[in-house]
Amino acid sequence: MTNALPTPLIRADELLARLGSVRVLDARFDLTRPGAGAEAFLAGHIPGAWYVHLDHDLSAKGDVPALCGGRHPLPTREHFAETVARLGITPATPVVVVDAQGGMFAARVWWMLRWIGHDAVAVLDGGLAAWVAAGGALEAGAAAAPISAVAYPLSPEAGRRVMTADELHAQLGRVTLIDARAPERYRGDVEPLDPVAGHIPGALNRPFNTNLGADGRFRSPEALRAAFTPLLGAGEVVHQCGSGVTACHNLLAMEIAGLPAGALYAGSWSEWCRDGRRPVARG
Numbered sequence: 001m002t003n004a005l006p007t008p009l010i011r012a013d014e015l016l017a018r019l020g021s022v023r024v025l026d027a028r029f030d031l032t033r034p035g036a037g038a039e040a041f042l043a044g045h046i047p048g049a050w051y052v053h054l055d056h057d058l059s060a061k062g063d064v065p066a067l068c069g070g071r072h073p074l075p076t077r078e079h080f081a082e083t084v085a086r087l088g089i090t091p092a093t094p095v096v097v098v099d100a101q102g103g104m105f106a107a108r109v110w111w112m113l114r115w116i117g118h119d120a121v122a123v124l125d126g127g128l129a130a131w132v133a134a135g136g137a138l139e140a141g142a143a144a145a146p147i148s149a150v151a152y153p154l155s156p157e158a159g160r161r162v163m164t165a166d167e168l169h170a171q172l173g174r175v176t177l178i179d180a181r182a183p184e185r186y187r188g189d190v191e192p193l194d195p196v197a198g199h200i201p202g203a204l205n206r207p208f209n210t211n212l213g214a215d216g217r218f219r220s221p222e223a224l225r226a227a228f229t230p231l232l233g234a235g236e237v238v239h240q241c242g243s244g245v246t247a248c249h250n251l252l253a254m255e256i257a258g259l260p261a262g263a264l265y266a267g268s269w270s271e272w273c274r275d276g277r278r279p280v281a282r283g
Contacts, residue, residue, distance in 0.1 A: 005094040008110060008255050009218060010122040012134035015046075015096055019136075022094040023087070024049035027058075027105040028128070031193065037105075044138035046098060046131060050087060050146055054245070057083055058108055067162055068267035069274065071193065071243035074162060077116050081152040084116065088147040091118065091155075098124040098131065102212050104246055111248040111264065115162075117155030123252060126217040161263040163238055168265050169278060172202055176233040176262075180208040180241040180250045181269070188282035193242055196273035200240065201281040204231050208241070208249035224257035237262025243270045 005022065006014055015022070026049045028037035034055055041051040052058060058080075059073055060066030066073035075083075089095060095113060097106040106123045113121040124131065132138070168175070179199055184190050186205040191197035199205070210227070213219050219227075228250075237260065239247040244266035254261040272278050 005096075005120045005122055007120070007122040008252055009125040010096055011125055012130040012136060015124060015131065016134060016136055018094070018096075019047065022096050023089055025087070025095060025097045025109055026051045027054070027097055027099045027109050028101070029054045029099070029105045037099075040100065041143075042141060044140050045143075046128070047137060047139045048143075049098070050143045052087070052109060054105060054108070058112060068164065068244070068265075068271055070267040070269075070271035072245055072270075074112075074244060074264075074266035077154055080112055081116050081154055084113070084118070085150065085152040086146055089118070089152065090150070091153065093120065095121040096124055097121065098127055100128045102127060102209060102216050103218070103249055103252065104208065107248040107252045108245050111160065111251055115160040116152065118152075126215065129216060160261075163263045163265045165265070165267050165271055165275070165278070168200070168238060168272075171235075172200070172279075175235040176231065176237045177203040177265075178206050178231060178237065178239050178247075178250055179203040179269075180206060180239065180246040182207055182209075185242070188280075194270045194273055196280060198273070198280040198282040199269065200272055201279050203240070203281075206231060206250055208246040208253075211249060211253040218253065218256055221257050224253050225259060228254055228257055228259055232259070238265050239263070240265040240268040240272075242268055244268045 024046050028040050030036035060075035065076045097109040099106040110123050186199045188198035239250050241247040251261045
């Protein structure tokens, strides 16, 4: 067994062999019931894991400085680095992120850690179900209080660029925009979360769950490469979704595929559709 953390994915058996030498972050969440992930964590989680909440730890709410609008605004790199330090994570800490939604929320944590320069981070392929299937134990109750570390030193973004709404609006038609939402939301047939239905003009639909096989694990690099390559045009690739969460799943999938992932429009549809000056497409 190598000491290096497998990345960007780790199998459950690999995590079993490394448990105790990695920091496990549990990112379970429910967009319609924000407290459900924390409740599920208390009921049972990977031993030693710490819970990270999409609204409280991974988004800029209240007085936290934000880089965008929308339902889950991205905090600044500096603020997220403070959060990471409070979790006791240093640049030398191997981190594994898990959820129970096929990587839907774990991918957001993975991308944000890579965004601040943390390389040793992997998503548990198959999530909590894969852990249990591999014989992994669960423990109930609250996690021990994280031990604060020294300030996390930011490093260059290394290509993990965040695009603003104004930048995207100015470049429509010159970028390859990939929308990770479900087809019915992309078309504008339904919109359960945001005030306007539809999509950003020119966006291509690549639902994030099509990155997974029937077993809930990511498809092979070859299969993902074959799926994404026809979508890629001459311009910069920009990923979006409803609120900058599942777009990170497509960013993770492209990294698995060995493709240049491109930028994240973190505000996504939930920010875009709230400004009546911005165009909307349907169908």
